[in-house]
Amino acid sequence: MNKFQTIILFFLLHLASIFAIFPERMIASASKGHWMPVAIIFLAELLVLWLYLKAMSKFPEKTVMELCSDSIGKWGAGLIVLPLLVFLFLEVVLLTYYLSSEIRTVLLPETPAYATSAIFVAICFYGAWTGLAAMIRASMGWFILFMPFILFSLLISIGNFNFHYIFPVWDSQFSFLLRPDFYVGTIIFAGFLFLGMTPSHLRIRFGTAAALVGVIFLIALTSVYVPLLIFGQETAIHFQYPMLMASDTVDLEWVVFDWLPSFYVVSSSGLGLIKVAVLLWMFTSMLKQLYLPKAKSRWILAVVCLFLYAASQWIPNIMALDKFLYINACLCLYSTVGFPIIVYLSTLWRRKEVRA
Amino acid sequence: MLQYLDQDYAQSLESELQERLHQRADFLCKHVVIAGEKFKGYYLRTLVNLPVTLSILNQIVMDKNNDLKWDALHSMEVDASGSLNALFDYVLKGKLILFGQEGFFAIIEPEGAELSRAVMSPNSENPLQSAFDAFTEDLDTNIGLIQKKMISDQLVIETRSVGNRALKKIAMVYLKGTTLPEVIESVKKKLDENAHLELSTVRDLTRILGHPKLTLIPTYISSELPEETVQNLLNGKVVILMDQFSFAFAFPAIVSDLWSTTLDVQYPLLFQVFLRAIRGASLLLSVTLPGLYVVLNSVNPELLRIQLAITVAKSREGVPYPSLIEALLVLLLLEMIIEATIRLPKNIGPTITMIGGILLGQAIVQAKLVSNLLIIILVASAISNFALTSYMNAVGVRLYKYVVLVVSSIFGIWGLEAALVWVILYFASLTTCAVPYLSWSVKGRMADE
Known part of the structure; x- marks a missing residue:
């Protein structure tokens, strides 16, 4: 049962990206055959995940931090992890800004930005304070709470589909590989990094994770194709929140609620909370282990949260967010693809060393 | 313990006992005769039914011959040392202390006064399809109720006393093999560590067990029904019974207790x-x-x-x-x-x-x-x-x-x-x-x- 909850958290963290940032980037990255970038991203994730879990399974008692500092020394690990830390912080800030502006636009147009993000950061702070084990336990409750909303907001607009928009299905030039938006989509990978920091009895095997990635792939495809099939590529590309617009096209007689996009925002912001809390926890525990071993982790967390709050207030508008997302994409590629490979190689190297 | 003390020591014990207890209105010292011998009996009148106790004592001793008659008293004796503090405690717990001639001295488990109510149906719970007997205030009765409902060699019952100023007897009940060893260990450890703290309310109990002071949900499930308590035991919980409290507390509570009762x-x-x-x-x-x-x-x-x-x-x-x-x-x-x-x-x-x-x-x-x-x-x-x-x-x-x-x-x-x-x-x-x-x-x- 215990591993089941880790699986759920893994699932929810991926969903968080699917409900924020991921679909619009995928729509923007290709002009036809949108399933190809999505499939490539998920194949890449499978590969990286395999390497990461393989590396972790060789030393089941250790977290990824200890693995790094054991094989390449404390300073080496510090250097390797530094971009990862920057990535995590940027990601957390961007997600906080993205979600609180989404909440503000859709639900609370009159509430000031500082208040909406204050409660967002406060809850993430509390989540990171309780620790990863508690969040893994809580994931079951969140799952039960949010899953109805998630499924509802994904599927309500099926009636409005125009299936002609599915064509053309093949992009022979792979043109999406050249667009930066495609690489921004890799932030969905950030959902598996926490697997390297769980206590050993909560680790999941690659087979389970792969099956899960398959399920998530299907949901990601849905999230990309729902707006596409309703509006078509030319229209959908202009939306800031395509999924949200898609659910606004629906009028369901039997629901007492009229403003259906709010379901989307509720699920998206809830998932975002979870993701930010988990990433915050990873950030502070890495910071403590590698750079500030003497500081109390709760103080570090408090300071980090203050910075997070300040930074999310400082971002001027959604254009700036875009710019930061492009910057973050490079860091993201390093930390979600490069970092697991480095971890894998370092375990190989360490094994040789142990044998010699 | 049937024993002979030094005569002077016995006398000093008697006088000190009288001095320490003279503020108790119900503390009595009476001359009693058992099997033709004179004794001085010290006891609390409100807790001991003296006439009945004496007649039982006489009955036990009567049909034995002269050598064996004091040995026969063993069946009603309590193991104890003859120190003043121990005697003092025994009087407070409702025992009868006998001082005879030549330093002869014994602590007797007497027939108690009727202070407990009988086992009745529950007052605060309304079970639909279940056994209807409920716990009473008496700890031994409550333990007996549980044991009657659950005949098993895995049932472990430990009693201990907690408190400094006022002693409180509590019993810790669990099923070996069903309850997790970690849970048993953590409860035991806290009870040992905090045995000196006073225990008179349920909140004291949670404090002794080291639970947080401010919680949104109770950390225990209380129940008046032995039937429910047995189900709690079967579910792997540790049950703590307090003397003079007609509820059993099952530790720890988990989230499903919000929507499930064991009687379901x-x-x-x-x-x-x-x-x-x-x-x-x-x-x-x-x-x-x-x-x-x-x-x-x-x-x-x-x-x-x-x-x-x-x-x-x-x-x-x-x-x-x-x-x-x-x-x-x-x-x-x-x-x-x-x-x-x-x-x-x-x-x-x-x-x-x-x-x-x-x-x-x-x-x-x-x-x-x-x-x-x-x-x-x-x-x-x-x-x-x-x-x-x-x-x-x-x-x-x-x-x-x-x-x-x-x-x-x-x-x-x-x-x-x-x-x-x-x-x-x-x-x-x-x-x-x-x-x-x-x-x-x-x-x-x-x-x-």
Whole structure:
């Protein structure tokens, strides 16, 4: 049962990206055959995940931090992890800004930005304070709470589909590989990094994770194709929140609620909370282990949260967010693809060393 | 212990005992005759039934011949040392102390005075299909009730005394092999560590067990029914019984105790699932309904279909204050009605219900002080609150309702969501007796962690 909850958290963290940032980037990255970038991203994730879990399974008692500092020394690990830390912080800030502006636009147009993000950061702070084990336990409750909303907001607009928009299905030039938006989509990978920091009895095997990635792939495809099939590529590309617009096209007689996009925002912001809390926890525990071993982790967390709050207030508008997302994409590629490979190689190297 | 003491020492013991207990009005020293020999008996009159005890003693001794007659007394003796403090304790615990000639001295387990009530049906619980006997105040009776219900060699019962100024006997009961060793260890360790703390209330008990002072939900399940307690034992919980307290406390509580009682297992499986689903739904409703009212009324009215939104707005026509104040006012009134009916005598309770519910509810709506939709919402929330399994759980939920109400009046539907996310995190962070609050069961291999 215990591993089941880790699986759920893994699932929810991926969903968080699917409900924020991921679909619009995928729509923007290709002009036809949108399933190809999505499939490539998920194949890449499978590969990286395999390497990461393989590396972790060789030393089941250790977290990824200890693995790094054991094989390449404390300073080496510090250097390797530094971009990862920057990535995590940027990601957390961007997600906080993205979600609180989404909440503000859709639900609370009159509430000031500082208040909406204050409660967002406060809850993430509390989540990171309780620790990863508690969040893994809580994931079951969140799952039960949010899953109805998630499924509802994904599927309500099926009636409005125009299936002609599915064509053309093949992009022979792979043109999406050249667009930066495609690489921004890799932030969905950030959902598996926490697997390297769980206590050993909560680790999941690659087979389970792969099956899960398959399920998530299907949901990601849905999230990309729902707006596409309703509006078509030319229209959908202009939306800031395509999924949200898609659910606004629906009028369901039997629901007492009229403003259906709010379901989307509720699920998206809830998932975002979870993701930010988990990433915050990873950030502070890495910071403590590698750079500030003497500081109390709760103080570090408090300071980090203050910075997070300040930074999310400082971002001027959604254009700036875009710019930061492009910057973050490079860091993201390093930390979600490069970092697991480095971890894998370092375990190989360490094994040789142990044998010699 | 049947023993001969030094005569001088025995005399000094007697006098010191008298001196220490002379403030007790019921402390007596009487000359008694057992089997033709004279003794001085020291005891508390309110706890010892002396005539009956003496006749039993005489009966035991009478048909033995001269050499064996004092040995026969062994059957009624208590093992003890002859120190003053020990004697003092024995007198307080209701034992009879005999001093004979030539330093002869014995502590006798007497026939006690009738101070306990008989085993009766429960007062605070209403089981439907179950055994109807309930715990009484006497610890030994309660342990006996459990043992009678559960004949097993795995049942472990440990008694110990806690407290400094006033001793309190408690019993720790668990099933070996079913209860997790970690749980047993953690309870035992805390009981050993904090044995010096005073124990007179249930809160003292949780303090001794080292549970946090401020919790939203109780860390234990209390029950008056031996049947329920046995089910708790089978579910892997540690049960603690306090002397002179007619409830058993099962540790630790986990999240499923909010919507499941152990007596559910007496029903067919489908019924059990149905009942638990209802309670789960009522948990969610009782927390969110008042908050949802404020959200849909004043913060995010655009969520509702326009016809419904107009109906909601119409019902509030003429109400002079914001919906948060309105909800808080009526909630306060509702809480007071609930609180008032709990301790009133049974023949006044219905009157309050009638005045509060029917007259006031009707009048307050007609006077346009609150909207009638709010009355419906709040009554629904109160009813769903009492559908939860125990009163203790319900109070925590009742409290958290206010947090949800205030947060959602500021942040609308997003505040409601944030409050729910927070409470799940809070539950996840709780760990009592080495068991996380969000576990599937306490039994066997731990659900998580």
